[in-house]
Amino acid sequence: MNRIIAKEQLSADVYKMEIEAPYIAESRKAGQFIILQIDNDFGERIPLTIADASLERKTITIIFQAVGKTTIHLSKLNVGDKITNLLGPLGTPTKISNVGTVVCVGGGIGVAPMHPIAQAYKAAGNRVISIIGARNKDLLIMEKEIKKCSDEVIICTDDGSYGRKDLVTAPLKELCEQGIPSEVVAIGPPIMMKFVSETTRPFNVHTMVSLNTIMVDGTGMCGGCRVTVGNETKFVCVDGPEFDGHKVDFDNMMLRQKSYKNQEDHATHKCRIGLNEGEK
Amino acid sequence: MSHIRTFSELEQEAIKIYNEIKDKDLKPKDRMAIPQMDMPSQDPIIRGKNQQEVALGYTKEQAMVEAARCLQCKSAPCINGCPVSINIPKFLEEAAKGEFQKSVDVIKESSLLPAICGRVCPQESQCMEECTVGKSLKDKMKSVAIGRVERFVADLERETSEVKTPEIKPSTGFKVAVVGSGPAGLTVAADLRKDGHEVEIFEAFHKPGGVMIYGIPEFRLPKAIVEKEIETLKSMGVKFHMNFLVGRTRTIEDLMEKDGFNAVFIGSGAGLPKFMNIPGENLVGVFSANEYLTRSNLMKAYDKERVDTPIYHSKKVAVLGGGNVAMDAARMALRLGAEEVNVIYRRTKNEMPARAEEIEHAEEEGIKFHFLSNPVQILGDETGRVKAIECLKYELGEPDASGRRSPIAIKGSEFVMEMDTIIPALGNASNPLIKQTTEDLITNKWGNITVDENKRTSIKGVYAGGDIVLGAATVILAMGEGRIAAKTISEDLLNNKL
Numbered sequence: 001m002n003r004i005i006a007k008e009q010l011s012a013d014v015y016k017m018e019i020e021a022p023y024i025a026e027s028r029k030a031g032q033f034i035i036l037q038i039d040n041d042f043g044e045r046i047p048l049t050i051a052d053a054s055l056e057r058k059t060i061t062i063i064f065q066a067v068g069k070t071t072i073h074l075s076k077l078n079v080g081d082k083i084t085n086l087l088g089p090l091g092t093p094t095k096i097s098n099v100g101t102v103v104c105v106g107g108g109i110g111v112a113p114m115h116p117i118a119q120a121y122k123a124a125g126n127r128v129i130s131i132i133g134a135r136n137k138d139l140l141i142m143e144k145e146i147k148k149c150s151d152e153v154i155i156c157t158d159d160g161s162y163g164r165k166d167l168v169t170a171p172l173k174e175l176c177e178q179g180i181p182s183e184v185v186a187i188g189p190p191i192m193m194k195f196v197s198e199t200t201r202p203f204n205v206h207t208m209v210s211l212n213t214i215m216v217d218g219t220g221m222c223g224g225c226r227v228t229v230g231n232e233t234k235f236v237c238v239d240g241p242e243f244d245g246h247k248v249d250f251d252n253m254m255l256r257q258k259s260y261k262n263q264e265d266h267a268t269h270k271c272r273i274g275l276n277e278g279e280k
Numbered sequence: 281m282s283h284i285r286t287f288s289e290l291e292q293e294a295i296k297i298y299n300e301i302k303d304k305d306l307k308p309k310d311r312m313a314i315p316q317m318d319m320p321s322q323d324p325i326i327r328g329k330n331q332q333e334v335a336l337g338y339t340k341e342q343a344m345v346e347a348a349r350c351l352q353c354k355s356a357p358c359i360n361g362c363p364v365s366i367n368i369p370k371f372l373e374e375a376a377k378g379e380f381q382k383s384v385d386v387i388k389e390s391s392l393l394p395a396i397c398g399r400v401c402p403q404e405s406q407c408m409e410e411c412t413v414g415k416s417l418k419d420k421m422k423s424v425a426i427g428r429v430e431r432f433v434a435d436l437e438r439e440t441s442e443v444k445t446p447e448i449k450p451s452t453g454f455k456v457a458v459v460g461s462g463p464a465g466l467t468v469a470a471d472l473r474k475d476g477h478e479v480e481i482f483e484a485f486h487k488p489g490g491v492m493i494y495g496i497p498e499f500r501l502p503k504a505i506v507e508k509e510i511e512t513l514k515s516m517g518v519k520f521h522m523n524f525l526v527g528r529t530r531t532i533e534d535l536m537e538k539d540g541f542n543a544v545f546i547g548s549g550a551g552l553p554k555f556m557n558i559p560g561e562n563l564v565g566v567f568s569a570n571e572y573l574t575r576s577n578l579m580k581a582y583d584k585e586r587v588d589t590p591i592y593h594s595k596k597v598a599v600l601g602g603g604n605v606a607m608d609a610a611r612m613a614l615r616l617g618a619e620e621v622n623v624i625y626r627r628t629k630n631e632m633p634a635r636a637e638e639i640e641h642a643e644e645e646g647i648k649f650h651f652l653s654n655p656v657q658i659l660g661d662e663t664g665r666v667k668a669i670e671c672l673k674y675e676l677g678e679p680d681a682s683g684r685r686s687p688i689a690i691k692g693s694e695f696v697m698e699m700d701t702i703i704p705a706l707g708n709a710s711n712p713l714i715k716q717t718t719e720d721l722i723t724n725k726w727g728n729i730t731v732d733e734n735k736r737t738s739i740k741g742v743y744a745g746g747d748i749v750l751g752a753a754t755v756i757l758a759m760g761e762g763r764i765a766a767k768t769i770s771e772d773l774l775n776n777k778l
Binding site: 023037041089227 | 494522525528553561563564565567574575592
């Protein structure tokens, strides 16, 4: 179990891995995630969303960005290696129904967890419009897969190197103005999900976001993943990971995400705008 | 603070007394005159900086002298105080004679985990509360130190001889799934395996042991002891599945319908940590005790050089609550380098549910206690991090339904203490996961699984015990529940009731 059977580098630091996990492949539903740990004694437990699964091959697929110590270590594992600990599927599955037109907004690495949700909405008979975005063309992932399960795909890049030179919120606003979305789903960096929620709020379009917070056990025991939703404390691992974006306190969530910022190993972080060099 | 006697002082005292009593036919009066043997412990200043066990354990002479304090009452009230009814006078009698193997064998008739229970049981509210010696001396803390002798004989066996694998009855062909590998699950597994059933344990974490591994710190319960108990279960043929979350990885129905388990025991333990629902609880620097302790115990975040899991760097810590978990979190924060650790509790020291020894150790280590105080809000700085806690003073009112005097807020008594870390240790709500994914499983209004007196749930073939039934309780109560459940499961299986 937990053997890596395929590995692909999707962009500079984004990797895709297919892992043998028969029970998780059988049980998982759209919107769920796993927790993995590479070293049984010294490793950290990190949550990652399940991007895909195959019942025939008894595998799940994860897509991750090598940004922290554990994800960098993970990116160095190869086909045939085993992931020591893999727990899942965790979280409450996405409630999928036929609502009409669903706009799926995926930003950066968030396109990966968006994929099974878009697939499930499509399978439930919805019209699926996907808006996927990245900083530039090289960082855009899973365009082909998203196209397969969408009726329409809008691509945005920050620098205009591919698709529209826009943030994902721009085409979303246009769709809302035309009254198209019955529902919006957004997965990506917290700041993106915050602005997607702010974009749809005036139009009163139900917007679901999928949160990825700090976790230890992922089973409803530690409470590290708690977020404020509509002035109530909720636990991402058991109440989520999906919540009504109009009710999530994103500012608090973003602060909590940085709880250990000071302690995170400087050496593992490669600053893309060259701040690290300045600090040294 | 009284002088803490050194190991050699205590050892010398015990040898002296032992030589005086060893050849004597002791009358009850003589036994009552023997002073209680103090537990040797690490120096508070030194231990505040390490994770090693605080209580060092009795010497051989101390164990024999302490055991000799037992009056061997015919009525044995102490046994009634023990959730698993250990034959306490008998094991003490053997220990007093120096028959330590016989002594531990007596305990093992009733308890699977003596080395653990000797360390973490709240003896003063169980066996020691009933002890005649304590009653005569009008101080339950002066009762025979039953747990310390229990610990000594269990440790001696573990350290000096091969721990015997219990006898396993011929295979019955029945297969039982145990959900959770904490004290309840391990007890059920051991008892059912001895009865000849096949037993498989499913644990969500990557290491077995439940709260004994993730919750109770190394300095109070060395992990090697828990690991040894688990090795014993493995040698008995119990199978362990790690990283397996029943309810998600597979449901209880899957286990019974697809995987051929004849019965399932749910011992999934404590659930979501409780918070106070006061402003500021989601600020950066507020951690549930569950999270704080899991990071430091299971994930070993104290080993900063080697371990990836981070833990918050704290200077001034406030722990909220007065139970064992609160004591563990406070003392862990101290060991992780906090300069000042405070415990805020709304009643007084007398009402604290923590073990007396843990409170005493915390005081020795310099933890500050603020009694009759309760937080009103947690204040943050401009970056969303904790900077202070505001509390209200309380006074004790009339006794409530539970007989405890309930605290009443004193108006206008607000006070603010600067803090950078707040650790609520207020108990747990139940984990909703199994309930959510198991149709027809009846729970009470708090989400705890409803069972009959024999631990049967509302579903045929499904049993439950430990914290998921009791709410947050103790290791020994979970074991007691497990013992009853195992008996019922075995009977139901063998009588073809399933």
